[in-house]
Amino acid sequence: GEEVAQTPKHLVRGEGQKAKLYCAPIKGHSYVFWYQQVLKNEFKFLISFQNENVFDETGMPKERFSAKCLPNSPCSLEIQATKLEDSAVYFCASSQEGPPYGYTFGSGTRLTVV
């Protein structure tokens, strides 16, 4: 389809619990990106993939965050031992071309850590 599908739309976790977010990129798009919306208009880059390979992970807090894009499966972003400051909207985007080209974003997953 023509949409990047993100699930779930909302996720609530207690502090210290694990959170797992999913993203199905547009068919044919070989690049996948994860962003964390830290302020209303700033999207903090986390990680990108080219097919199933990590393309750029310079934004990932590696202690608790991990991500995968396996063949024939939705991509995933996992946060171990969530903290209050992880509360944010997490956006996935996909692109047919690599950066800095235009991406199509999903509608996001709102993670609330309580």
Place this chain on the structure above:
Amino acid sequence: AQSVAQPEDQVNVAEGNPLTVKCTYSVSGNPYLFWYVQYPNRGLQFLLKYITGDNLVKGSYGFEAEFNKSQTSFHLKKPSALVSDSALYFCAVSDSYNFNKFYFGSGTKLNVKP
């Protein structure tokens, strides 16, 4: 620091009339400029981009934007608006120093009336 300004919260136009949605930016390096559209309960959809080259960029659905370096602007335009163009429009910028990081404007709601 990078920033994007969309000075109008809302733009109202009549169907068939030309439309302009304004955007100005501030970046450290060479700018990479994007326009996205968001329909209700949907993700951000890529419209067009300026990376380099011609200042007038043509994108999806008949939209175009003009990069003006001296005025640091990247206004979105369409010669003849359609009711179906009614949506939320976001201008976004990254730059040559860190093209993975996006800064979005606050969004402009476009209302096209029949």
